[in-house]
Amino acid sequence: MKLTRRDFLGSSAATAVFATVPLRVDASPASEDVLEITAGSSKQRLYRPDYPPSDLWTYNGSAPGPEIRVKRGQRVRVRFTNGLEEPTSIHWHGIRIDNAMDGVSGLTQDAVMPGEEFVYEFVAPDAGTYWYHAHNRSWNQVARGLYGALIIEEDDPVFDREHDLTLMADDWLLDRNGVLDVASLGSPMEWSHGGRLGNWLTVNGRSQPEFKLNAGEAYRLRLINVSNARILEIDPNRFDARVIAYDGQPLAQPEILNYEPLLIGPAQRVDFLIVPKNTNPILIEEMSGDRPFPFASLRPVAGGELKPEPAGLEPNSLPEPNLNRAMRFRLDMTGGAMGTVVETVYQGRKLKGSDFSKTGQVWAFNGIANFAAEPSFRCSRGETVIIETVNRTAFVHAMHVHGHHFRIIERSGSSVKEDSPWRDTFLVGPNQITTIAFVADNPGKWLFHCHMLEHAAAGMTTWFDVV
Ligand SMILES: [Cu+2]
Secondary structure (H helix, E strand, O other): OOOOOOHHHOHHHOOOOOOOOOOOOOOOOOOOOOOOEEEEEEOOOOOOOOOOOOEEEEEOOEOOOOOOOEOOEEEEEEEEOOOOOOEEEOOOOOOOOOOOHHHEOOOOOEEEEOOOOEEEEEEEEEEEEEEEEEEEHHHHHOOOEEEEEEEEOOOHHHHOOEEEEEEEEEOOOEEEOEEEOOOOOOOOOHOOOOOOOOEEEEEEOOOOOEEEOOOOOEEEEEEEOOOOOEEEEEEEEOEEEEEEEEOOOEEEEEEEEEOOEEOOOOOEEEEEEOOOOOOOOOEEEOEEEOOOEEEEEEEOOOOOOOOOOOOOOOOOOOOOOOOOOOOEEEEEEEEOOOOOOEEEOOOOEEEHHHHOOOOOEEEEEEOOOOOOOOOOOOOOOOOEEEEEEOOOOOOOOEEEEOOOOOOEEEEEEEOOOOOEEOEEEEEEEEOOOEEEEEOOOOOOOEEEEEHHHOOOOOOOEEEEOOO
């Protein structure tokens, strides 16, 4: 689906005024102290300054919530208070975390009830770009603003804090008044088609922010797609950037993309290396619309110190899958508008036709819609798991494995490099088969679901058990 920002409020993106903002949204704990995070409602302007603010749900009063920044191996302690009127929990996306701290309501913990607290405490084993977000009725809670960045720093960071920018891109659906359209949340149309697609992109909760840089110096840009369903289309060659990490895991060396656009699915992250050569403004554009939309810009100023380019990022130590001795699992994805219809089990009952459609469920994995009492598969700790994902629907999906990073080993219609990058979320196109492999080295109950949050709610959620 194409973005129609051109029509939105009759405005033109090209006339946008960029406002310079501080590099950072918020601070982080300086030590191993407990960080307090409270979910609640607050007002925040999403559109232009002369438009009213939206009623959002936020962590500590803003969307995104505070950026959490710790060193690899440092303990993260968050005392979370639920100030919402509905149950919630926090998931730490991409972290190879202790299962009890994974924050999945109904699987790894009971949802935190309104007015109650939960203490999250974990050690992040990998440096990189991660994020946290609500994991109960996520289609509703994330759409309203419950997310924040989680940055795990290397032992000896290559980029200092002034050269390390986080850009959380969110795709909001605004109404004619420029405020968040809450009336459409949960619409069957969104659930059965491409998910909730918005008409306005913000970065760090702001419209088209501008970041001031020093020309000649090297910067790390951590782009995080926190949209419910929007796949961002970015061409890094248009702003002279190289890719240095995907989903938190660094590449061996910075890579110039030899194709375009780069698709960044919901929940995926891409880190870029950028060295502004002169003081010309640099636009970061989203390409899926009628024309490139500059959703953020960089303004280099003269006087930067010319320094040698930094060394590559230090890799994390992830267990390499053993493809010769692996458990294979096939996941058949069905349903949705214009999709294959199969007899589907929902909450233990086999349903057909209108009986199924009455449930509000639309999609299924191996003929089962949503959580089942039994996992999709069980495997032993340390075993390599190969998952063949067969998308028999008419839509692209963004599949996320909790608690593990994987490599893509096969993709129908395209070739895959032998050492494809580590990821925690992958896109699988309509009628495409994508196969991933990972070592199931983290015991517990792990969710495997589509990160298009409407799809997850409408059936595309399952789990596996590492015992
Ligand atoms: Cu999906």
